[in-house]
Amino acid sequence: MADTVIEARGLTKVYGTHRAVDAIDFSIRRGEIFGLLGPNGAGKTTTILMMLGLTETSGGSVDVLGFDPVRQPLEVKRRVGYLPDAVGFYDHLTARENLRYTARLLAIPRRDAEKRIADAMESVQLADVLDRRVATFSRGMRQRLGIAEIVMKKAEVAILDEPTSGLDPHSTFELLEMIRGLKRAGVAVLLSSHLLDRVQSVCDRVALFNEGRIALMGTVVELANQVLGAGHPILVEATGADIAGTLRGIEGVQSVVPEGPQGAEGGAWRVVADRDVRATVAHRIVTTGGALTRLADLQPSLEEVYTRYFEEARRAA
Amino acid sequence: MGTSTTFVAHPPRRRFAPPQDEVLQLRGDMRREDSSVTRRQGSPFTGLGPVFMKELADHLSSVRMMVLTLFVLAFGAFPVASSLQTLRTVVDPNSFLFLRIFTLEPEQVGISFIAALNFIIPLMGIGLGFDSVNSEFNRRTLSRVLSQPIYRDALLLGKFLAGLATFAVALVALWLIVFGAGLLLLGVPPRGVEVARGLGFLVVAIAYGGVWLAIAMLFSVIFRSTATSALCALGLWLFFFLLWPQLASAIVSGVAPSEIRSLEEYAAVQDIAMALMRLSPGTLFSEAVLGLLSPETRTLGPMLPAQMRGAIMGAPLPFDQSLLLIWPQITGLIAGMIVVFAAAYVVFQREEVRA
Numbered sequence: 001m002a003d004t005v006i007e008a009r010g011l012t013k014v015y016g017t018h019r020a021v022d023a024i025d026f027s028i029r030r031g032e033i034f035g036l037l038g039p040n041g042a043g044k045t046t047t048i049l050m051m052l053g054l055t056e057t058s059g060g061s062v063d064v065l066g067f068d069p070v071r072q073p074l075e076v077k078r079r080v081g082y083l084p085d086a087v088g089f090y091d092h093l094t095a096r097e098n099l100r101y102t103a104r105l106l107a108i109p110r111r112d113a114e115k116r117i118a119d120a121m122e123s124v125q126l127a128d129v130l131d132r133r134v135a136t137f138s139r140g141m142r143q144r145l146g147i148a149e150i151v152m153k154k155a156e157v158a159i160l161d162e163p164t165s166g167l168d169p170h171s172t173f174e175l176l177e178m179i180r181g182l183k184r185a186g187v188a189v190l191l192s193s194h195l196l197d198r199v200q201s202v203c204d205r206v207a208l209f210n211e212g213r214i215a216l217m218g219t220v221v222e223l224a225n226q227v228l229g230a231g232h233p234i235l236v237e238a239t240g241a242d243i244a245g246t247l248r249g250i251e252g253v254q255s256v257v258p259e260g261p262q263g264a265e266g267g268a269w270r271v272v273a274d275r276d277v278r279a280t281v282a283h284r285i286v287t288t289g290g291a292l293t294r295l296a297d298l299q300p301s302l303e304e305v306y307t308r309y310f311e312e313a314r315r316a317a
Numbered sequence: 318m319g320t321s322t323t324f325v326a327h328p329p330r331r332r333f334a335p336p337q338d339e340v341l342q343l344r345g346d347m348r349r350e351d352s353s354v355t356r357r358q359g360s361p362f363t364g365l366g367p368v369f370m371k372e373l374a375d376h377l378s379s380v381r382m383m384v385l386t387l388f389v390l391a392f393g394a395f396p397v398a399s400s401l402q403t404l405r406t407v408v409d410p411n412s413f414l415f416l417r418i419f420t421l422e423p424e425q426v427g428i429s430f431i432a433a434l435n436f437i438i439p440l441m442g443i444g445l446g447f448d449s450v451n452s453e454f455n456r457r458t459l460s461r462v463l464s465q466p467i468y469r470d471a472l473l474l475g476k477f478l479a480g481l482a483t484f485a486v487a488l489v490a491l492w493l494i495v496f497g498a499g500l501l502l503l504g505v506p507p508r509g510v511e512v513a514r515g516l517g518f519l520v521v522a523i524a525y526g527g528v529w530l531a532i533a534m535l536f537s538v539i540f541r542s543t544a545t546s547a548l549c550a551l552g553l554w555l556f557f558f559l560l561w562p563q564l565a566s567a568i569v570s571g572v573a574p575s576e577i578r579s580l581e582e583y584a585a586v587q588d589i590a591m592a593l594m595r596l597s598p599g600t601l602f603s604e605a606v607l608g609l610l611s612p613e614t615r616t617l618g619p620m621l622p623a624q625m626r627g628a629i630m631g632a633p634l635p636f637d638q639s640l641l642l643i644w645p646q647i648t649g650l651i652a653g654m655i656v657v658f659a660a661a662y663v664v665f666q667r668e669e670v671r672a
Contacts, residue, residue: 045671052464054670074359074466082464088457092375104367105465146461 003030005157005188006051010060013046013212020046022212023060028157028190033183035199036192037306038209044192045085047209048159051190052082065156078106081150081187085161087142091135095126095145098134102149113152120152124178140171147178150187158182160191164198176202200302208306210313216305224300227309231272233298235259236281239267240290247271250280270298357468364467368475369482376445376483385444386487392437396430397495399423401502413633415507416514416610418499430495431518431606435599436558438522441487442529443550445480448543449534450665455543460670473665477534477658484526492519510636517609517640524650525602529554531657538665557597565593591618598653601646608643617642
């Protein structure tokens with residue numbers, strides 16, 4: 001496919017006897033945000049380093065913008081922006097001097113570089129601290145400076161490793177907005193994270209890593225269907241006689257499971273149906289003399305998918 | 318299986334089968350292509366210039382550089398001042414007056430300028446190199462810098478060359494100060510051959526500094542902690558200065574025959590002792606400097622009667638003959654610098670980037 005920017009086939013990394021990344025396949029398209037999710041040590045960072053040619057592959061291949069990171073790392077690195085986990089800058093230099101160093105490494109002509117630096121800093125709202133030493137920057141500002149570096153580089157692909165870890169909610173929100181900005185500029189973004197609800201809000205597609213393998217891959221809704229089962233889940237809280245029986249009697253309902261720590265005593269049920277049955281549920285409970293206290297549509301959340309998947313994986317092991 | 322029966326059924330088709338040697342040729346081509354698969358593309362020196370310039374600027378503007386310079390001035394000023402004092406008051410029979418500033422051991426100080434340098438240069442090299450790579454790890458800048466279009470080669474070489482250039486700048490400044498002070502206080506200009514020998518000394522001193530810079534950088538690649546790498550480099554420095562002379566003579570007395578009967582045996586023992594001592598870069602430096610700055614030096618080892626024949630004691634050697642005498646020492650220093658740098662390079666290439 002012409003608009004595929006990264007394609008990995010059977011990508012493998014072995015440290016001694018430990019298979020850190022085990023024959024993974026995935027592809028990333030131009031202009032999409034792709035999330036690599038998984039617990040720490042699942043192989044996310046190793047995969048990223050292999051894509052950049054910063055660590056050697058033990059097997060398989062990866063193609064980045066038509067280049068092989070093993071053989072042509074310079075070509076890859078010229079076109080790909082990388083924001084490492086907890087990015088560091090030279091503290092004794094100003095933001096401008098740090099970016100200028102990067103610009104020189106990229107062989108950007110000097111006059112061009114100054115303008116690009118100013119524009120990039122503007123785009124991450126750091127224009128006013130351009131000439132301040134990085135030592136005074138907060139963590140959120142450093143991450144934004146890292147994004148500015150990618151913007152200045154005019155990268156076609158941005159690889160962000162745990163971009164939001166250690167940030168306060170406001171900084172996280174701002175950073176995610178900037179990541180969306182990259183997408184709007186036509187940049188393919190690959191980001192790794194274990195902060196799921198944040199990732200869910202920006203990612204077009206995600207891959208769930210587990211012990212060096214991609215366990216699941218697709219859109220959040222697809223994953224939810226795969227792990228939580230297809231259907232339309234709703235939450236019902238009601239009191240009255242035999243609520244569960246009433247719910248089960250509704251057409252289209254596939255399962256009724258007590259929700260919450262108290263089980264059936266708690267008066268809350270998770271109902272999965274093949275369509276939206278909220279109206280019928282409300283009607284039935286009221287007509288059978290029950291009192292409906294809550295009726296909610298349950299959006300599949302990545303957190304739930306993630307937790308459920310690893311619970312099942314642990315049970316299977 | 319199906320194709321091979323077809324072949325048998327139609328014998329004329331065999332003509333199209335490539336001749337055996339052509340098949341081999343083809344395999345050879347494939348193999349050649351296989352080897353090119355693992356070869357990386359692009360110059361290893363891409364980005365060397367920016368790395369060099371940045372590191373140089375960092376060094377020259379750093380507080381550490383000022384401390385090191387002060388250090389050298391403090392250690393160097395005293396011997397130089399005392400030498401100049403002596404040379405002004407006492408008529409020295411030596412015609413190489415300027416070189417005497419470097420080599421004279423003033424009575425008040427008891428240490429010549431070059432002996433002080435022999436001691437201080439390693440410290441400068443270590444000071445410039447002990448945190449060059451691991452500090453990038455600790456500041457978490459390494460992976461970001463390496464994700465720019467450069468190879469690790471350029472980063473390491475750029476850092477090394479910047480350190481060496483910084484060191485050279487400091488040393489040249491020092492050298493000019495000494496010559497200038499000599500000019501002012503002695504009132505005679507240096508002769509051409511003295512300047513030439515002085516420049517030769519500069520080259521040797523820079524190579525000596527390069528060895529210690531490479532050693533410090535090797536430790537900075539091996540150890541993630543800057544304190545550990547500094548400690549190891551300083552430990553090695555102390556080992557060579559304090560322990561190695563004793564250790565070398567202990568080894569020699571262990572190896573040497575209990576009774577030395579002939580001159581040849583004595584010379585052989587001396588050779589072993591010299592060879593051991595020359596493992597220390599400091600020995601190579603002091604020998605090379607001795608040959609350059611004391612033109613009357615005829616040999617660096619024991620002098621056999623045969624070598625004395627026809628020699629006028631105390632007569633200076635021509636510059637080219639002195640150079641010939643210390644050529645192995647100069648080569649040894651430069652080779653040592655390259656070998657240690659190569660070791661650092663190999664370790665750095667294998668290192669994982671992730672923190």
